[in-house]
Amino acid sequence: MSYRSTVARQPQSLADTLKAARAELMGMDLKPLASGVIAVTGIGASYAAAVVVAAELVRRGKRAFAVRSGEMMAGHDIADTVIALSHRGRSVETVEALRKLPKARSLAITNNPDSPLAKAATAHIRLDNGADATPSSTGYTATLLAAGLAVDAITGESSADWDAIAPLTRDVQRRATEKMPRLAELFRDRRAIDCVGAGAAIGTADGASLLLREAARLPASGYETRHYLHGPMESMDATTGVVLFGDARELTLAENLDAIGCPSLLVTSDSGIRDTGKLTVVTVPGSDDLIMRGIIDIFVPQLLAAELSDAAGLTDVKFRYKQSDTKITEDA
Incomplete structure (x- = not known):
């Protein structure tokens, strides 16, 4: 299945996951996981998701942090609970992270209940x-x-209306699609793209940078907003691009970048800022729930990555670098 077609079918995939996950949760008591220190872990895009999840736990008053699974493979006793994210449940590092913390309570989220990660979790x-x-x-x-x-x-x-996820997805995808012709023109032939956000949006920025690297093979990096102001943005100019997520300091930063002629995309719930110069704004619904907001925000860079992939003649190309030690084989 093509990248664009999977992006487009997310209203259905999210509705299906909502039904499946709710059914499983009906028979679980996860409240014991709330005590102590909670580590949320993953590798690659799953780590970006872990940052978003940890931020929402912190917002709700829990002691939680995100950590890359590779950093847990030494087995240090750093958490009482581990929430492990891996789409197919076969990431070597994430499975090993759970195996090295056998005393910790653990929850795995995967698409396969028979996967190594699912079996390693409680x-x-x-x-x-x-x-x-x-x-x-x-x-x-x-x-x-x-x-x-x-x-x-x-x-x-709960602080999110999860039942609204499918129509919300269609709405945000429509808003983003309307801006893609402008963005395709402004972001074509960038030598590098930075992705910037604060709090949970650090994870979204990291996830967006990975999309751009994988789909369009563009050098892209994720940064925390305030850190970005202390030097990293100095290399950005008319030959680069910046994608920003947020409703606070990101607005002024977007205007700063436009003033120097750097093409920028701002994904925000603030309706008071408009397209101008080389700044493009995609206005999205706000949400107090940071995980819901993380889902909402990522739809925009998903579509941008598709546009830039097409422009570079890389539509649905396969990865060039094959790794032999990052996934557990099906028969292992």
Whole structure:
């Protein structure tokens, strides 16, 4: 299945995952996972999702942090609970992270209950996102959705209308699609693209940079907003591009970048800022729930990555670098 087609079918993949994850959660008690320190872990795009999930746990008053699975492979006792994210549940590092912390309570979120990660965890939630492509689209957003439901179950409260996820997805995809011709023109032939956000949006920025690297083979990096102001933005100019996520300092930063002629995309719920010069704004619905907002925001760079992939003649190309030690084989 093509990358664009998987991006387009997310209203259905999210509706299917909502139904599947809810059904599994009916028979679980995740409240014991709320005590102590919670580590949210993953590798690649799953780590970007982990940053979003950890930020929402912190917002709800929990002691939580995101950590790359590779950093947990040494087995240090750093958490009482581990929430492990891996679309197919076969990432070597994430499975090993759970195996090295056998005393910790653990919850795995994958699309396969028979996967190595699901078997290594004390609890598991299944995704039902259907087919995915590279870069990941349905797998990433379905993981966030299931994690959002898990956070609700862990904390005993909810701050998002998950039943609205399918129509909300269609609405944001429509808004983003309307801006793609302008963005395709402004972002064509960039020598580098930075992605910037604060809090949970650090994860979204990281995920967006990975989309651009995988789909369009563009040098792209993710940065935290305030850190970005302290030097990293100095290399950006008319030959580069910046994608920003947020409603606060990101607005002024977007205007700063436009003033020096750097093409920029701002994904924000602030309706008071408009397209101008080389700045393009995609206005999205706001959400207090940071996981819901993370799902909403990622739809825009998913479509931008598709545009830039097409422009570079890289539509649905396969990865060039084959790794032999990052996935556990099906028969292992």
